[in-house]
């Protein structure tokens with residue numbers, strides 16, 4: 001796998017992949033596709049990311065949580081190669097793609113042309129159509145972006161990421177602007193695509209439930225570093241009614257220091273993260289507020 005190294009100021013250097021068979025003949029651990037070592041990014045003298053370490057394995061689904069302003073998008077932009085004003089070492093695969101909360105489609109290009117934007121050479125329309133088929137949007141291939149619904153535009157943005165055949169898919173709050181029902185559908189789609197494609201995914205989200213639903217591993221960012229890591233060993237597809245799901249969600253909410261609102265049923269009661277978790281399970285817009293994270 002070709003690897004990009006972003007290393008303007010290097011403290012330590014790493015090799016990316018470790019695929020050699022072990023001495024006892026057991027299969028090797030999955031290769032590492034992302035290796036970040038001692039990463040620092042400062043704005044106006046303030047280190048938003050401060051000597052951060054992170055490894056992501058091939059095919060792994062990682063969710064990144066953290067309070068608003070803690071540096072999640074900054075980290076994702078660095079991994080995407082969009083910000084290189086850094087200290088430390090960042091190794092990422094050359095084949096990578098990003099989808100943002102806003103689909104960022106060019107209004108003057110039809111959907112299929114948007115999907116092919118930025119691809120090298122002269123890719124054929126069939127390439128776009130295949131990706132659009134994968135996200136269930138082929139019937140809108142010739143539409144103008146402004147005629148798409150929010151969910152359709154987000155699927156077009158995903159198709160644009162998929163045509164790049166990424167080894168690493170970076171998703172920055174891709175469902176944040178969608179209504180609750182469309183978001184659930186989009187989450188299922190991403191889960192399906194990830195299982196089919198087998199690429200590594202790094203998902204930045206504010207939604208604890210979404211993180212537990214989709215990720216193999218949930219990371220919590222705080223004070224410029226990965227402050228907490230939680231493996232999610234639940235079988236897929238995951239059931240939010242499973243008590244183990246609720247326990248993981250509650251644990252993560254506690255880590256994030258989310259204060260739940262007092263419920264009407266228990267006036268004056270001290271709210272607990274568990275209450276937030278219960279509210280979040282209903283997946284209503286009100287619940288979205290309960291599971292959003294406070295600002296840093």
Ligand SMILES: Nc1ncnc2c1ncn2[C@@H]1O[C@H](COP(=O)(O)OP(=O)(O)OP(=O)(O)O)[C@@H](O)[C@H]1O
Nearest residue numbers: 043044048066067068069070071072073074075206
């Ligand atoms: N180009 C920039 N110039 C100055 N400050 C910046 C710049 N980009 C980000 N920051 C600051 O860095 C901090 C982290 O921003 P970032 O967007 O990474 O946070 P975040 O965790 O993704 O937040 P949110 O969850 O609200 O999207 C914020 O305080 C932000 O104001």
